[in-house]
Amino acid sequence: MPLRNYPNWGLLVMLELFLISAIKIAFVVGVALGAMPFVVLFERKLLGWIQVRPGPNRVGPWGLLQCIVDGIKLFFKEEIIPDQADKPLYLLAPALVVIPAFLVLAIIPFGPTVHVLGRDINMSVTDLNIGILFFFAIASLGVYGIVIAGWSSNNKYSLLGAMRSSAQMLSYEISLGLSVVGVLLLAGTFDLRTIAEQQAGGFWHWYIFQQPLGFVLFLAAGFAETNRLPFDLPEAETELTGGYHTEYSSMKFAMFFISEYINIMTMSAIVTTLYLGGWTAPIEHGLLPPWLAGPLWFGAKVFVLIFFFILIRGTWPRLRYDQLMAFGWKIVLPLALANIILTACLVALDSPWWVFCLAGLAVIFVIDRIVTMLRRSTLRAA
Amino acid sequence: MQKTIEIFPENLELMTLNMGPQHPSTHGVLQLVIDLEGEVVRKITPIIGYLHRGKEKTAEVKTYHQFIPYTDRLDYLSPMSNNYAFVSTVEKLLGIEVTPRATYLRTLLCELARISSHLLWLGSQAMELGAATVFLYIFREREIIYDLFEAISGHRFTVSYMRVGGMARDIPDGWLEKVQAFTDDFPKRVTEYEDLLTLNEIFLQRTKGVGMISAADAIDLGLTGPCLRASDVGWDIRKSNPYLAYGELDWEMVVGTGCDVYERYLVRMEEMRQSNRIVQQCIQRMPDGPVNIDNPKVIYPPRDNVHKSMEDLIHHFMLAYEGFRTPEGEVYNSIEAPKGELGFYIYSDGANKPYRLKIRSPSFVNLQTLSKMCTGRLFADVVAVIGSLDIVLGDSDR
Amino acid sequence: MPVSILYYALFVIALGAALMVVLSRNTVYSAAFLILTMLCLAGIFLLMHQEFVAAIQVIVYAGAIMVLFLFVIMLLNLREREILLPDFRSLRIWVVLLVLVFFVQVGATCFIVLRQMRDVYPPELPPDTIPLIAKTLLTKYLLPFELVSVLLVIAIIGAAMIARHDEPAEHSDSS
Numbered sequence: 001m002p003l004r005n006y007p008n009w010g011l012l013v014m015l016e017l018f019l020i021s022a023i024k025i026a027f028v029v030g031v032a033l034g035a036m037p038f039v040v041l042f043e044r045k046l047l048g049w050i051q052v053r054p055g056p057n058r059v060g061p062w063g064l065l066q067c068i069v070d071g072i073k074l075f076f077k078e079e080i081i082p083d084q085a086d087k088p089l090y091l092l093a094p095a096l097v098v099i100p101a102f103l104v105l106a107i108i109p110f111g112p113t114v115h116v117l118g119r120d121i122n123m124s125v126t127d128l129n130i131g132i133l134f135f136f137a138i139a140s141l142g143v144y145g146i147v148i149a150g151w152s153s154n155n156k157y158s159l160l161g162a163m164r165s166s167a168q169m170l171s172y173e174i175s176l177g178l179s180v181v182g183v184l185l186l187a188g189t190f191d192l193r194t195i196a197e198q199q200a201g202g203f204w205h206w207y208i209f210q211q212p213l214g215f216v217l218f219l220a221a222g223f224a225e226t227n228r229l230p231f232d233l234p235e236a237e238t239e240l241t242g243g244y245h246t247e248y249s250s251m252k253f254a255m256f257f258i259s260e261y262i263n264i265m266t267m268s269a270i271v272t273t274l275y276l277g278g279w280t281a282p283i284e285h286g287l288l289p290p291w292l293a294g295p296l297w298f299g300a301k302v303f304v305l306i307f308f309f310i311l312i313r314g315t316w317p318r319l320r321y322d323q324l325m326a327f328g329w330k331i332v333l334p335l336a337l338a339n340i341i342l343t344a345c346l347v348a349l350d351s352p353w354w355v356f357c358l359a360g361l362a363v364i365f366v367i368d369r370i371v372t373m374l375r376r377s378t379l380r381a382a
Numbered sequence: 383m384q385k386t387i388e389i390f391p392e393n394l395e396l397m398t399l400n401m402g403p404q405h406p407s408t409h410g411v412l413q414l415v416i417d418l419e420g421e422v423v424r425k426i427t428p429i430i431g432y433l434h435r436g437k438e439k440t441a442e443v444k445t446y447h448q449f450i451p452y453t454d455r456l457d458y459l460s461p462m463s464n465n466y467a468f469v470s471t472v473e474k475l476l477g478i479e480v481t482p483r484a485t486y487l488r489t490l491l492c493e494l495a496r497i498s499s500h501l502l503w504l505g506s507q508a509m510e511l512g513a514a515t516v517f518l519y520i521f522r523e524r525e526i527i528y529d530l531f532e533a534i535s536g537h538r539f540t541v542s543y544m545r546v547g548g549m550a551r552d553i554p555d556g557w558l559e560k561v562q563a564f565t566d567d568f569p570k571r572v573t574e575y576e577d578l579l580t581l582n583e584i585f586l587q588r589t590k591g592v593g594m595i596s597a598a599d600a601i602d603l604g605l606t607g608p609c610l611r612a613s614d615v616g617w618d619i620r621k622s623n624p625y626l627a628y629g630e631l632d633w634e635m636v637v638g639t640g641c642d643v644y645e646r647y648l649v650r651m652e653e654m655r656q657s658n659r660i661v662q663q664c665i666q667r668m669p670d671g672p673v674n675i676d677n678p679k680v681i682y683p684p685r686d687n688v689h690k691s692m693e694d695l696i697h698h699f700m701l702a703y704e705g706f707r708t709p710e711g712e713v714y715n716s717i718e719a720p721k722g723e724l725g726f727y728i729y730s731d732g733a734n735k736p737y738r739l740k741i742r743s744p745s746f747v748n749l750q751t752l753s754k755m756c757t758g759r760l761f762a763d764v765v766a767v768i769g770s771l772d773i774v775l776g777d778s779d780r
Numbered sequence: 781m782p783v784s785i786l787y788y789a790l791f792v793i794a795l796g797a798a799l800m801v802v803l804s805r806n807t808v809y810s811a812a813f814l815i816l817t818m819l820c821l822a823g824i825f826l827l828m829h830q831e832f833v834a835a836i837q838v839i840v841y842a843g844a845i846m847v848l849f850l851f852v853i854m855l856l857n858l859r860e861r862e863i864l865l866p867d868f869r870s871l872r873i874w875v876v877l878l879v880l881v882f883f884v885q886v887g888a889t890c891f892i893v894l895r896q897m898r899d900v901y902p903p904e905l906p907p908d909t910i911p912l913i914a915k916t917l918l919t920k921y922l923l924p925f926e927l928v929s930v931l932l933v934i935a936i937i938g939a940a941m942i943a944r945h946d947e948p949a950e951h952s953d954s955s
Contacts, residue, residue, distance in 0.1 A: 133839070151850075164421075169847075316512070320587070320588055320760060
């Protein structure tokens with residue numbers, strides 16, 4: 001709580017606090033909302049290049065205005081509320097999806113502490129001492145929007161999508177939470193800013209090198225949590241037409257759309273903070289002032305992860321519902337537990353970082369071998 | 383004292399889900415009424431007829447030539463095969479043999495149609511499992527085939543290229559070289575697709591052991607085509623009852639043993655390679671000579687002669703005005719279309735139109751195995767199975 | 781004191797939502813109000829500077845357990861239908877007794893809470909609570925902590941056994 005630093009809050013201090021927070025919030029929300037159309041455009045362009053087609057290129061140079069035009073189109077579309085829908089909940093659902101998506105942005109540190117006008121200002125909306133727990137708490141609330149949207153639409157496809165998503169997100173939240181424990185054991189704190197600061201001083205300090213297994217598991221669970229291919233079952237187009245948002249139109253649909261992309265960005269940001277050193281530079285340099293270099297490095301890392309999200313979407317098929325659950329409970333969860341035990345042992349032994357790295361990579365390698373062997377044997381049997 | 387609260391009653395209420403006729407993965411306007419228990423399919427009822435255009439009845443008022451464009455629109459993904467199936471049936475009724483050049487050309491075209499049809503199947507199968515990229519890749523190759531068809535018939539999609547007794551016209555100069563270039567390149571492309579899918583872990587999980595049908599069941603239900611061959615039944619009309627030039631060419635029938643969606647995938651991928659081989663051999667062996675038979679009672683005389691000779695003018699007029707007459711009798715002829723056995727049955731009373739025409743379309747018959755393959759499986763499997771059956775509603779509804 | 785206004789507001793919302801849980805005819809609404817109650821409780825914890833407890837409250841109750849509730853409600857599809865309830869008439873005496881106990885409890889809790897609040901509010905800012913909780917859990921309360929874990933494992937195994945028992949053989953899907 002930032003308030004605790006000001007036991008005697010005079011009006012001026014309160015005003016100052018308020019102003020600083022307001023500027024930060026405006027900045028973060030502005031950047032997130034401003035970047036979203038470009039993420040969407042980038043996804044469409046990249047998918048186009050993967051799929052030997054040009055992608056959007058009609059509106060503005062390189063289709064830069066495409067997403068804005070799409071937004072305007074959605075804004076002017078007719079709002080259709082199904083006759084049999086449960087109206088209060090139906091109207092509430094899009095808000096329930098968007099709010100958690102934006103709330104998570106509050107805890108992401110995107111730059112170092114800077115000294116402005118005699119004050120130390122952290123480049124993040126707020127630094128909670130429960131940082132990563134706040135992320136899990138809010139992420140777990142995100143499912144309600146989807147569930148309520150699916151149920152209140154009174155459409156069977158929506159309901160199926162909602163049931164899938166509730167089961168899926170519940171299962172993968174556990175994996176998500178457990179796979180991050182490795183990092184927490186190393187860092188000794190929940191605070192995202194501290195975690196990022198600990199990884200400063202060169203890319204070999206990044207936790208991805210000490211937690212390769214944890215990173216892979218977290219990323220897999222993150223894909224499931226954001227409903228992206230290959231885990232996009234709640235909205236699997238070829239099965240459930242649109243899944244939980246089948247019955248939504250106009251801006252309400254846009255809300256689901258926005259929240260999906262905000263979620264991708266926050267998930268990338270969280271992964272960056274936990275495993276890729278946050279805003280810290282891969283190699284120490286003094287070329288740019290820290291208040292500029294920090295956010296730039298942070299943005300670059302987030303961009304790489306978003307690129308990866310899109311690449312996967314362009315190449316992989318989708319899992320089936322039961323396989324998705326089996327993957328979550330029978331593979332990701334036990335491996336996350338194994339990762340905790342492994343990391344705890346190595347932390348207790350006070351091992352150097354390359355031991356962590358080798359141990360994690362060894363586990364990944366062994367699992368890969370086993371899976372390949374099993375697959376080979378079934379293929380041969382057929 | 384208390385009413386018993388049965389939380390999970392024995393007879394759980396089933397949810398009835400209407401899938402289609404407007405649905406992204408029912409290949410057109412198929413409607414499926416699915417009884418779901420959770421996500422498990424308990425009963426599945428296909429409802430067809432949304433694309434019924436009364437083709438069989440239409441045939442009774444059209445001359446034989448006039449009906450050829452209608453066959454394009456049966457299985458609109460392989461119009462060449464449909465053309466051939468129809469004209470070969472009429473030729474059988476008339477008792478005529480086409481020229482060697484027409485025979486080889488038709489073989490080549492039928493196999494190009496098979497490649498084109500299988501490519502679209504591949505794209506939609508992959509897309510239904512969530513891999514949208516393959517769907518866009520296959521259109522590169524299909525585009526080339528479209529261009530080839532356009533060069534000979536003037537149409538990209540609905541070609542109407544074959545005629546009773548030959549073809550609409552001979553192929554243009556340099557066309558075979560273009561086909562050769564395509565066939566040289568094509569095996570590499572198939573390998574590309576296989577790289578994307580064949581050993582992809584998710585693809586394997588989604589297709590292996592899904593949509594199983596035993597050989598006995600498949601035969602009982604009349605399944606034909608690649609789906610039947612994937613169930614370990616070595617039945618291919620091109621082999622068992624060779625028509626066109628298939629008997630003279632060197633190619634292999636592809637048979638799989640897996641009985642599942644994955645096996646159907648493997649069979650079709652290999653079939654595309656075999657079709658490519660057939661096309662290549664057809665190009666090498668393509669005989670010279672006329673493409674049409676010399677029988678002005680059945681096929682238009684050469685255009686020049688129409689302007690010069692009275693007899694040819696009359697033939698041309700009569701053919702255009704009322705077509706040709708066939709002997710009385712009935713005939714059934716079937717070919718191995720890309721999707722299975724495509725058969726035409728014609729009952730003729732000697733007029734210039736069929737008295738009754740019946741189409742045995744592979745999509746219609748194959749569709750009835752859907753219930754067998756999907757009952758007791760998960761909802762998501764239905765989509766995979768429909769994809770692997772490779773139905774076209776124009777073909778099944780007629 | 782803006783913080784205490786927030787505090788009371790959360791109290792009122794929590795109680796109101798809890799009441800709506802019981803009064804709503806629609807089970808989905810009941811569940812939704814229960815979620816609201818949980819969130820308000822989390823907010824109260826937060827105002828007491830117990831961030832860890834607040835986060836756990838949201839993650840476990842609002843995020844996990846209530847999703848399961850909603851899941852079950854949707855699966856049973858109890859919408860707009862008579863909710864299965866036991867026959868209350870034969871239980872009249874128990875109902876009266878339970879209501880009495882309830883009011884005594886509520887009264888006592890209010891009394892204690894209000895008195896405490898007068899005494900200690902605003903509470904002194906505690907140091908970072910997470911290491912504190914961890915330390916006490918793993919030293920002073922190690923045995924109860926482990927016992928609870930064992931209990932949870934037993935519950936999980938029991939739940940799995942029940943679920944497995946109900947499943948008819950032909951439904952099980954090997955893949």
